[in-house]
Amino acid sequence: MSTRVKMILILTLFASISGGVLSIVYLFSSPLIEANLLEELKKSIFLVVPNAKDYDEKVIDEITYFECRDESGSTVGIALPARGNGYQGVIKLMVGLTPDLSRITGIKVLEQIETPGLGGRIGEDSFQNQFKGVQTEPAVEYVKNREPEKDTEIQAITGATISSRSIVSIINKNIQMLKDAL
Amino acid sequence: MEVILIFISAVLVNNFVLSYFLGICPFIGVSDRIESAVSMGFAVTFVLTLSAAITWLINRYILIALNVPFLEYVSYIIVIASLVQFVEMFIRKTSKTLYDALGIYLPLITTNCAILGLALFGALRDYSFIENIVFGIGAGIGFTLALVVMAGIREELDLADVPESLKGAAITLIIAGLLALAFMGFAGLISA
Amino acid sequence: MADTKSGDINTGNKSFSEFIKGFWKENPVLVMLLGMCPTLAVTTSAINGLTMGLAVVFVMTGSSVIVSLVRNIVPKQVRIATFVVIIATFVTMVDLFLKAFLLDLSKALGPFIPLIVVNCIILGRAEAFASRNSVWLSLVDALGVSFGFTVTLVFLGGIREILGMRTFFGMSVLGEGFEPWVIMLLPPGAFITLGFMLGAKNLIDRKMKERKKY
Amino acid sequence: MGITILFVSLASMGGVGLILAVILAVADKKLAVKEDPRVEKALEMLPGANCGACGFAGCGAFASAIAAGKVSVDGCKPGGIDVARKLTELLGLDEAVSVSPTVARVFCSGGIKETVMDKVYNGIRTCISANLIGGEKACLYSCIGFGDCCEVCSFDAIHMDENGLPVVDLNKCTGCGECVKACPRNIIGLTGYDEVVHVYCRSFDKGPVAKKACKVGCIACKLCEKDDETGAVKVIDNLAVVDHEVNKAPVGSIRRCPTKVIRVSKPVSGYEDEFKEKIQLEAFEEKKAGTSK
């Protein structure tokens, strides 16, 4: 057998073996992986929309959101995945809203790579809890170095104005987009 | 506009070497002389651009089209490895000068995280074809920038009284740390 | 490398020396300067370092064995391509495994699991050792090198975790009085710490050599 | 579904592999470049000190030249006979190679204790720089003593002693000649390991001048010439020289020299036997011990 034929055979063989082996591993692991992801999604949705027990995935104008129902089946809120740029990189959020989108019921930071101890504190509960009950009309705002006064205000993290501002603007932008779509 | 931001981000803000930690091995290995740093930088930029294009195509027309996402790593890497090998052979045959300047660095590139990292990040971020290529070029230029600056510093330090134990890779890493500190000034440049 | 050539060492000793040299004399990170990317990127905590290290142990032993099994039938021209396919297969398995069972860790390690594929250590070892040696020796070598890698990662991750978060494997070790050094969790901290680790290793080596002389 | 995925995977990966393999195979055929594999092998055999003693830019360049048959295999001094033998094997030559090992020797005996220091030197403390204006010692041919030679030795074979003179560790010295090049006063010379009798002075000054400058220099008194039974020692230009072609030890001269500047150097370990025979060292050492008592 000439080396060239051998070359072709060997590489093709190894590539297909690899494809085969992996597909088998994948077949076994994919249910677990999917379940994991689903679990996570559920957790975040139920976290930001307190009374929700179940949800429907909806898509409008390429915007995905989750309509949440309680045991009775009535709509108790909307969970909206949102993303945008922070200080260091992309921030992903889940935002819980009342069905009429007028108030925030909770937010959860899903992914962020802000500076630990600084912008990273947007992932802390004390920051996220501030958003409960905040009004979205006309827009969420942040204040610095003082207690919030209005219903639309939250307090920015000291030394991380930019991360805080990013969260606020991500929320505003995504809610606006959803509103426009609906 | 989006394209420009992607470019600036890849070069300065999220420099592959200094903030994503990709391609550190060649960064340390080939940054001792400015000439080789420039050559290596060109070679990496070239391969990054090329593989940005090809992996985008694979992602779109094989992985997504055939719904076999788990083949991502295998398919990217086999293509990149073969591609680099092919380019090396090609350059070697066609131009001796080009081979001496770039070719000898090519085998190093196959085992360079930057190449696969680029493919994975690109796929993760849903870039369009053009965006992906710009991302590749930006990452390559960012890599070259870090490499050449480091080479300049190391050539300077060659003449300095650096403590014996820190000579070579150790001081290079520390300088990379200081460079990363300096690059932190650019953080927030794309988000603000 | 000189000592691997001498024929009079018996196999048992030889494999033992193959095994331990990965820890110090041929430590992949500190001496061969390979696999630097994951070393720097994932070591924000000791546990991340450990997971990464173990993933590398798996991929490396697996692929080393296979590579040395097939080394004689793979023609030179497609050697690299074939090896990366083998390695990538193992990496994908680890990746799927982590995603299925350890989702949080998988997220923390991010893209650096797939990047094991190109980690210079893996390929370096496949090229330099497994493709030339018997299965047993390749296995021992891979284990030694990858454990050396793991230990280094845990060490680096430990330092960064202790100074950056006051904890070690999640346990609090430095008191409240110590204000964490955020820099340790950022890229500069990674580079600088590893740089000093390398310097310390060189210093120890030099001191040992000096002592040997007298 | 499972089967489909399995099938699709097999096919797609197989397809990709096939395409790439074909490309590489074609490239391998069309773009093949021949390279001499012996270069790499030769490089492995060389010591890798990149000292340049072979006259090339480094071990790599030497390896290429060797493979191309442009130079003789014994070009690498540090590698010595072992490397030369290996290279011969590699190249398939069967001519017998004979490499006579060379070592560096320092031809000055005037350290701090023996030479007059009649000026103060204020400047860069390297020999080559000090030599610009004459150094500190009265003798213009003496070792300056700042150790440039030690600095350049890649083999750690040469060190300054407490008397301010360099001493070569003959067992470590590979005869690469770096120190010879570094010395601005030509005090170090490469010598065959078996050439063991030397004049340890390089001063061309006339007797009285030399005597004033240094206690242990050659004063050109010609007594050695007179007492030399072998005809190897001559005084030329106020300095005694030993002709090594005359393969005998000028024991008479060694004994006669009033400043003891003609001496026998220590043997390179491993060659003691050969060496003793050649110059009857033992006999000489005994006699010397007797006279000095």
Place this chain on the structure above:
Amino acid sequence: MKLFSFQGGVHPAYRKELSGQREIKEAGIPEQLVIPLSQHIGAPCEPGVAAGDRIKEGQVIGKTVSFVSAPVHSPVSGKVKKIEKSFHPLGQKVLSVIIQPDDEGARDYMKPLGKNASELDPKDILTRITDAGIVGMGGATFPAHVKFSPPKDKPIDTLIINGCECEPYLTADHRLMVEMPEYIISGAKMIGKVLDVKEIVIAVESNKPDAVEKLEKAGDERDILCVLTKTKYPQGAEKMLIKAVLNREVPSGGLPMDVGVVVSNVGTALAVCESVRDGKPLIERVVTVTGNGVKNPGNFFVKIGTPVKHLIEQAGGTAGNIGKCIMGGPMMGIAQASLDVPVIKGTSGILIMQEADYMQEGYLPCIKCSFCVQVCPVNLLPSKLSVIAEARRWDLADSYGVNDCIECGCCDYVCPGKRPIVQFIKTAKIKVREIKEREKK
């Protein structure tokens, strides 16, 4: 009047007041003269006499063996004591004729040719310059007849007579210009005639207005132009002078004749004049003996071969403990190992420094202040060169232009780290040359 100048340079304390106003005196004849047979750039002479010979003042004692060389004449009448290797001001040992003078005063000069340059044949002048053993008196000691016979393809249009004397302390040229301006002017015209130049310029630093006045009076403005240059070291370096006066740049590695210029020192002009007019070979020169190490600094007519020790006595003896004896000025002069070395044709000054004046303790790393870069008249990066030499990276030295350095010492003078930059550069030059030679082989 416009002051001509160049980029870079330094303003060290000039200290010319020590000897500037002292008239030139005869230094007398020492007990013994040591006359090296190599006092010029080029092949050394062969002895033309033997030990024991009686010789006359002006008699040839060293014969040339090649074109680039200059004969050596006896400065006194007396007896040849011996011919042996002896210390030379440049540091090596050189074959020298040692003469015991007598009081007979026997002279053997050449035949005077005439006074007026315009009436003389340039060929005769050139032959006379050759026979008189004249070399450049500005310090470089390049044989004058070689310099004055440029190849055909390098026409010379300008002769610059260098009266800058930019070295601190030295006043020999200054005194010459003040006391013997006619000789200088006439010598300059003779050289001009040999070279067939269009213009002769005498350049003097602005701190010597009296010299200019005298020169202008002695000369005729139509033939010779006197210009003032800025008082700045190294204004007298020929490359800088040509740039300042004519705005021409001598190419790197080239000579003034490449840009159509010849530069000669005022002392050279004087020697030419004397040899043509009086037939006197170059056996005597003006030397400034100065510094705080001598009691009465002054300027002297000195016989070539006179030991330094004799001159110190003439200047009133030593003051304090002597630390350094420098032949030449403080910026470029050479420190001597003993006081027995003789004055040679290129010695323009003897500077004796007290112990307190010279010592420097060590040096610091370069702090990249770039002072040296600012002052380097040839635009090098002295800091880089010194660091390169310190790290022994000779391979880099060449690419940073080490061989273009004129060793003026400006960089060394200003360096706050007190780095011995010039010594580094000199070392590097040697190494670079060595390596190049080895490569050629």
Place this chain on the structure above:
Amino acid sequence: MANEQNSLILSTSPHIKSDESVRKIMLSVNITLVPAAAFSVYQFGLYTLLLYAVSIATCLVSEYVVVRLRKRTFTLNDGSALVTGILLVMVLPPRFPAYGVVLGAFVSIVIGKQIFGGLGNNIFNPALIGRAFLAATYPVHISQWILPRMSAAAVSGATPLAGMKFDGIVTPFSDLFFGTVSGSIGETSAILLILGSLYLLMKKYIKWRIPASIFVTVIVLGEIFHLINPAKFPGPVFHLFAGGLMIGALYMAADMVTSPITKKGCVIYGCAIGLLVIIIRLFGGLAEGVMYAILFMNAFVPLINRATKPRIFGTGVNHEY
């Protein structure tokens, strides 16, 4: 040898040296910093005096220890560590914790300077390395401001730049000029910094091209952006006197060790710093970019020096005349 004199000294030319010395230069820098430092103690209280003391002590001790460990002799008393110690404090916020200053000073000397081989060999400005390290280590402390004793503003403790960036407040020029604003300890009083540096400029210890080109670039770019959108971007005068630009341009960018040695290089370096300052201030995530701009450009200095090697006399010109 029979020589009645004591031995003569041999050295190569030149035999005279100017009276400049490293020590003199460094001491001059220290002295010119005193007015601004004294003003800062007055403005921000005695606590800053403690910080100066701690920083200087740490710098000197670390320098001494490292030099001793490395068995080197020089740089112990040249005063450069003193400069580093003072400048480090001058660029920190007034209430920065003292233990942080100890860490910063240690990092300045050890990582910023000694690991490169000590005085003269460092690539980056040591004081800025210390500050950047602290900014990344204690990011919260580094952005805590207080009002100075002589304050023009009523309440807010924000620095003029942060005020501009996050709240759109432009501080009046006179406050910036005299330093009655909040900010880092020693950066606030532009006038004292300028006065101090005039002496250094005169003595050429500062290469004037560096601050000049920084100022020119900042003024030009500041003006351009101000013209584009006066509401969003403040004018050039504000940029010039707000924040750390004065101390940065006059003392830190101009540090001789870490700036280019060629004239052209200095201009390139200065312009690039000016450009980066404006970019970071106007578009970056941080309010102030001087420190990062200088550090970033420090890294380029070897390349700049190489690219701007001056034309050697007699090369590359037409020799026809």
